[in-house]
Amino acid sequence: MTAGEPSAPATVGPWRPARVTELPAPAGGRVDVLVVAGEHSGDEHAARVVRELRATHPELAVCALGGPGLAAAGAQLLHDLTATSVVGFVEVLRHYSFFKSLFEATARWVERHRPRAVCFVDYPGFNLRLAARLREAGLAARAGGPVRLLYYISPQIWAWKARRRFTMARDLDALAVIFPFEPACYADTALPVEFVGHPFLAPDYAPPVRHDPQGPVLLLPGSRVQAVERILPLLLGGFTEYFAENADVRAVVLFPSNEVAAVARGVLARWPALAGRVELRENRGCTAASAVLTSSGTMSLHCALAGIPGAIVYRTNPLTYLFARWLVQVEFIGIANLLLREPMYPEFIQGAATPAALAAQLRECRGDPARRQRTRDQLARLRGLLAQPATGTAAGWLARQLGA
Numbered sequence: 001m002t003a004g005e006p007s008a009p010a011t012v013g014p015w016r017p018a019r020v021t022e023l024p025a026p027a028g029g030r031v032d033v034l035v036v037a038g039e040h041s042g043d044e045h046a047a048r049v050v051r052e053l054r055a056t057h058p059e060l061a062v063c064a065l066g067g068p069g070l071a072a073a074g075a076q077l078l079h080d081l082t083a084t085s086v087v088g089f090v091e092v093l094r095h096y097s098f099f100k101s102l103f104e105a106t107a108r109w110v111e112r113h114r115p116r117a118v119c120f121v122d123y124p125g126f127n128l129r130l131a132a133r134l135r136e137a138g139l140a141a142r143a144g145g146p147v148r149l150l151y152y153i154s155p156q157i158w159a160w161k162a163r164r165r166f167t168m169a170r171d172l173d174a175l176a177v178i179f180p181f182e183p184a185c186y187a188d189t190a191l192p193v194e195f196v197g198h199p200f201l202a203p204d205y206a207p208p209v210r211h212d213p214q215g216p217v218l219l220l221p222g223s224r225v226q227a228v229e230r231i232l233p234l235l236l237g238g239f240t241e242y243f244a245e246n247a248d249v250r251a252v253v254l255f256p257s258n259e260v261a262a263v264a265r266g267v268l269a270r271w272p273a274l275a276g277r278v279e280l281r282e283n284r285g286c287t288a289a290s291a292v293l294t295s296s297g298t299m300s301l302h303c304a305l306a307g308i309p310g311a312i313v314y315r316t317n318p319l320t321y322l323f324a325r326w327l328v329q330v331e332f333i334g335i336a337n338l339l340l341r342e343p344m345y346p347e348f349i350q351g352a353a354t355p356a357a358l359a360a361q362l363r364e365c366r367g368d369p370a371r372r373q374r375t376r377d378q379l380a381r382l383r384g385l386l387a388q389p390a391t392g393t394a395a396g397w398l399a400r401q402l403g404a
Helices: 040-056 068-072 089-094 096-113 124-136 164-171 225-243 258-268 298-305 318-327 335-340 355-367 369-385 394-402
Strands: 033-037 062-066 076-080 117-121 148-152 174-177 193-195 209-211 217-220 251-255 278-282 287-289 291-294 310-314 347-349
Touching: 033 040, 033 096, 033 124, 040 062, 040 068, 040 117, 040 148, 040 298, 040 394, 062 068, 068 076, 096 124, 117 124, 117 394, 124 148, 124 164, 148 394, 174 394, 209 298, 217 225, 217 287, 217 298, 225 251, 225 258, 225 291, 225 310, 225 355, 251 258, 251 287, 258 278, 291 298, 291 355, 298 335, 298 369, 310 355, 335 369, 347 355, 355 369
Parallel strands: 033 062, 033 117, 062 076, 117 148, 148 174, 174 193, 209 287, 217 251, 217 291, 251 278, 291 310, 310 347
Antiparallel strands: none
16 A cells, blocks of 8 residues: 555445424414524635624514524524535435425414514525425415515525526515625526625625635535545545655645534545645634645635635536536536626536646646735725625625515
């Protein structure tokens, strides 16, 4: 066995979420808003909205299917949906019974407790189906019911499934988007759409990462268990090859939850040559990094807005990838690349994510001044594109929708 070769896999138990039968009742007996945010990034964005909303309207009662961010912001957490999020067609099918039970329990909860509004946050596979169910049940305002259906952070209809905009216009009362080009995507519908600025440029935004040319390499495999299982070995392979030439460099793997941390530890145990050289660190505070290898999720945009040079690495189930190649209509998978229309972060997808290719990216990011300057130039353009509009914040939009 060579120094860079992984040892036998550590035993990590299969992920089997328990079925959901009922959700808790509102603690105060009433609820104004139910927030549904199914991923760590959605939980983070929704938490900022809820904090601001409750600061100006403390009388509002907020319940949530979300995660620890929403709970800390003052919402009553009915179910930690961030702990059970998955990505990909195959992964959803594998856990179909769980998601069906959660879906039915949520629909029953809305019917029983009648919130004034449901605010869906991203997570379209679950949220758009729930919106349609509430309209079909006569609960949604669009069907004459008492519950307004609101949506914050649009599904990526500009990338795939563009016709969803028509069902969204049928079911939803209003949509708040975080990219300035998105309102035009709905121009041929009657759905009110408002650009509210990107949350990463909000005044209270606390970046989780910053650039330090002398810092460690940042390895970001994602926030979902399945993604970490597939992507972290690729990142470790690239770092191992780079480390062979740079024995003093260290790496940090950030994790958002205990579930992800457990999987990351299991993966890292298969790389004994990296013992003591790769640190697992909870994603709190602000982590300095000289370069990054990241999945295509929200953290890639955090890194881009911090000016950290790097590359995007992605691998999913082969069948999921074939479906995506057939459906997705965009040139890049990284949002910074899409906004800039050029690769701020070169993308290495499926078989292209070789150790040699990723090590070459680390070599360039940490050793080439021209690469770092190009990243700084792209950063300035990116910030200009995502600047907060004068029309107000997402919390202000939500308050207006509630008539607060």
